[in-house]
Amino acid sequence: MTRSLRRYLPLLLIAVLWEAATRLGLVSELVLPTLSSVIVAWAKLIASGELVTNALDSLYRAGVGLALAIVIGGAAGIFMAWSRVVNVIVSPIVEAMYPLPKSVLIPVTALWLGFGDGSKILLIFLGCMIPVTIGAFNGARAAEQTLLWSARSMGASRLRMLWDVVVPSALPELLGGIRTALALSFVLLVTSELISARRGLGYMIGFFGTGGVYDAMFASVLTVALLGFVADRGYQRLMRRALQWRQ
Amino acid sequence: MSSPAAAPAAPALAARPGRGIAVAWGAARGVSILCLLLLWEAVARSGIMPAFMLPPLTVTIQQVALDLASGDIFATLGVSLYRALVGFAVAGVGGIAIGMMIVRSAAARWFFDPLISVGFPTPKVAFLPVFILWFGVYDLSKITMVTVDAIFPVLTATVIGLEGIERELIWSARNMGASNRRLLWEIMLPAALPQILTGLQVALPIALIVAIATEMIMGGTGIGGAMLQSSRMFESAKVFAGIIEISVAGYCLIKGMAMLRRRLLLWHQETAHRSGV
Numbered sequence: 001m002t003r004s005l006r007r008y009l010p011l012l013l014i015a016v017l018w019e020a021a022t023r024l025g026l027v028s029e030l031v032l033p034t035l036s037s038v039i040v041a042w043a044k045l046i047a048s049g050e051l052v053t054n055a056l057d058s059l060y061r062a063g064v065g066l067a068l069a070i071v072i073g074g075a076a077g078i079f080m081a082w083s084r085v086v087n088v089i090v091s092p093i094v095e096a097m098y099p100l101p102k103s104v105l106i107p108v109t110a111l112w113l114g115f116g117d118g119s120k121i122l123l124i125f126l127g128c129m130i131p132v133t134i135g136a137f138n139g140a141r142a143a144e145q146t147l148l149w150s151a152r153s154m155g156a157s158r159l160r161m162l163w164d165v166v167v168p169s170a171l172p173e174l175l176g177g178i179r180t181a182l183a184l185s186f187v188l189l190v191t192s193e194l195i196s197a198r199r200g201l202g203y204m205i206g207f208f209g210t211g212g213v214y215d216a217m218f219a220s221v222l223t224v225a226l227l228g229f230v231a232d233r234g235y236q237r238l239m240r241r242a243l244q245w246r247q
Numbered sequence: 248m249s250s251p252a253a254a255p256a257a258p259a260l261a262a263r264p265g266r267g268i269a270v271a272w273g274a275a276r277g278v279s280i281l282c283l284l285l286l287w288e289a290v291a292r293s294g295i296m297p298a299f300m301l302p303p304l305t306v307t308i309q310q311v312a313l314d315l316a317s318g319d320i321f322a323t324l325g326v327s328l329y330r331a332l333v334g335f336a337v338a339g340v341g342g343i344a345i346g347m348m349i350v351r352s353a354a355a356r357w358f359f360d361p362l363i364s365v366g367f368p369t370p371k372v373a374f375l376p377v378f379i380l381w382f383g384v385y386d387l388s389k390i391t392m393v394t395v396d397a398i399f400p401v402l403t404a405t406v407i408g409l410e411g412i413e414r415e416l417i418w419s420a421r422n423m424g425a426s427n428r429r430l431l432w433e434i435m436l437p438a439a440l441p442q443i444l445t446g447l448q449v450a451l452p453i454a455l456i457v458a459i460a461t462e463m464i465m466g467g468t469g470i471g472g473a474m475l476q477s478s479r480m481f482e483s484a485k486v487f488a489g490i491i492e493i494s495v496a497g498y499c500l501i502k503g504m505a506m507l508r509r510r511l512l513l514w515h516q517e518t519a520h521r522s523g524v
Contacts, residue, residue, distance in 0.1 A: 008361045031381060088275045093283060099497040100490070101455035103471070106463055107478030107486045112300055186370035191460040194375065195475065202373070209376035217376060224373035232368030 033215040042219035050204070051223060057199040059227075061117060062189045065124025069185075070178055073129035077136025077177075078170055081143070082162055094133055102127035102184060106192055115196040120189065127188050128181035135177020139170030172246070175239045182235055186228045201227075299481040310488035323470040324492050330386060330469065331458035334393025338454065339447055342398045346405025346443075347431070359402075367399045372460055379465065389461040389469075396457040397450040404446025408439030441515060444508045451504055455497055 015035055021027045022034040033041075045051040079086040080094070105123050113119035143166045151161045193202020201224050208217035284304055290296055291303035302310075314320040348355040375392055382388035412435060420434045436443075462471025470489050477485035 010358045010361050011365065084272065088272060089279050092276045092280045096280065096494070099452070099501045100494050101452060101459050101497055103456045103460040103463065104474065104490050104493050106460075107474040108490065110475075110478045111481070111483055111486060183368060183370070187372050187456065187460070190370050190373045191464060194372075194464045205373060205376050209380070214380070221373045221377060225369040225371075228370040228373075229365055229368050 030214075033218055037215040038218045038222070041213075041215035042223070045204075045216060045219055051220070054199055054201050054204050055223065055227065058189055058193065058201045061120045061200065062124055062185045065121045065188075066128055066181060066185045068121075068125040069128035069132050069181055072125075073132030073177075073181075074136045074174055076129075077133040077138075077174070078140045078162070078166060080133070080137045081140035081170070082166060091137075094130060094137075097130050098134070102130075102188060103191060106188075106195065109192075110196075120192045120197075123192055124185045124188050128185050131177045131180040131184065132174070133177070135180070136170050136174040139173030140166045142173070143169035172243055175242060179232070179235060179239065182231060183228070186224070186231070190224055299483050302484040302487055306484050307487040307491065310484040311491055314488060314492065320492060322468060323473045323489070324496060327458050327462060327469040327471060327493075328496060330389050330462075331393055331454045334390045334458065335397050335451060335454035337390070337394045338397035338450055339401055341394065342401025342446065342450070343405050343443060345398075346402050346409065349402075349406050350409040363399065363402060367403065371396050372457065375461060375464060384465055384467065389458065389465070392461050393454050393457045397454040400449040400453065401443070401446040404442045404449070405439065408442025408446075409435055411442065412438045441512060444504075444511065448501075448504050448508070451500060452497070455493075455500070459493070 018032070019035040022029060022032055042051070076086075076090055076094075080090050081087070105126050109119040109123040109126070113122055147165050147169070148161060151165050156164065189200075190202045190205075193200040194206050197203040197206075201220055204220040205217055205224070208214070208220060287301070288304045291298070291301045291306075314323070345355075345359060349359050350356075372392070374395070375388070378388040378391050382391055416434060416438060417430065420430050425434065458469070459471035462469035463475045466472045466475070470493060474486050474489040477483075477489070
């Protein structure tokens with residue numbers, strides 16, 4: 001406890017500096033609200049339920065998009081490594097999409113599905129699928145040949161080998177790809193919600209920002225930052241647990 | 248083209264096939280892309296999807312040609328690339344500099360370590376409205392946003408690279424009387440270069456994503472704003488033309504970085520290994 005406190009002391013220092021600079025008038029409150037007012041605004045937003053409902057809207061969009069990306073992208077990557085035919089059909093498409101800055105998909109999903117939930121889910125799904133697919137493919141491709149041979153010599157069927165040998169071998173890189181996708185999902189979510197939304201955390205940030213309610217805007221921004229941070233840390237912990245069987 | 252039945256059981260993981268077969272598979276990959284493009288054209292022409300959702304490929308390519316001929320591409324894609332690359336350059340220099348500071352000074356490590364561990368995984372794009380408040384709606388806020396997003400991979404890669412240098416290398420350089428400055432420029436930075444370049448290679452696509460995202464959120468000049476505007480007007484050819492233009496530019500930049508890496512690491516075993524295959 002004290003160790004992590006000492007470790008994060010610089011953050012505390014910045015918080016104190018923030019409060020002091022705004023209180024003493026070194027920085028105008030029009031540019032930076034005092035930290036204490038941000039905390040008060042945050043408490044109010046939580047008490048009114050606004051923050052929670054909007055956060056749930058955002059998490060729903062990111063969660064569904066990401067889940068689809070993991071299932072479909074992961075399967076695509078593993079089958080690409082497993083079957084030459086699938087590889088030939090799918091990998092040129094993956095390679096063509098790989099260098100695409102994922103944010104360019106926003107106007108396309110907006111064209112197709114408007115600016116509602118559907119377009120945001122589709123955006124997150126399409127954007128996050130590529131890193132998952134590539135992670136799964138690289139991992140599955142690196143499945144040890146000796147393992148495959150011994151599995152086959154012991155009479156494992158092709159499907160059994162896929163599930164028992166290739167998928168576990170692909171896991172570390174697949175999980176790494178999912179981590180990239182997780183970070184990307186937050187970026188795409190916030191960007192698309194800032195552009196156009198009627199609910200969600202990005203919407204709150206934009207709404208308070210244009211309205212000049214800067215303490216509430218900072219509170220929403222810090223909430224998004226906190227959620228992204230917590231999601232990554234939680235995922236890392238999960239990842240370590242999932243990979244425990246590898247020494 | 249070999250039919251799928253000709254090589255049904257050939258697992259991708261099996262021994263390398265002969266040269267002729269490899270060429271055939273390569274050709275099949277080209278055919279796959281070609282089929283996709285033909286499918287795009289056919290679906291768009293058939294009217295299954297309305298034109299505002301999917302313009303024919305040919306119309307999209309015409310739009311790209313039009314953008315090139317009229318010079319509009321410089322005002323859209325050019326401006327976006329300028330923002331992305333300036334932000335990327337600042338992130339590169341700043342990331343390497345801060346990384347060096349962290350490795351050399353305990354105070355810098357104490358200060359930056361928690362900032363990095365909190366800052367890296369947070370979605371920094373959420374701070375854009377704050378940057379708009381501080382730096383205005385023009386280039387400065389967008390470039391700052393790009394830098395803030397792109398700096399973290401460079402920074403961490405620099406630290407990892409510098410810390411991974413073999414002790415013997417530093418000891419022998421010191422032994423031969425290298426000054427601190429020469430040690431840094433002639434031994435440590437070159438030794439850490441592969442890692443640093445990896446960090447830059449991660450940061451470059453991030454810079455592009457963020458530059459375009461900021462333009463979409465804020466509007467104004469740049470291809471992001473232009474594409475979003477076209478999308479709102481249902482000018483789908485312009486949207487898809489924008490995607491093609493950005494893809495080509497992004498592809499060239501990413502390939503260029505990879506070439507730069509090979510060039511800079513000619514002396515490194517990594518490069519020798521690759522060309523040896």
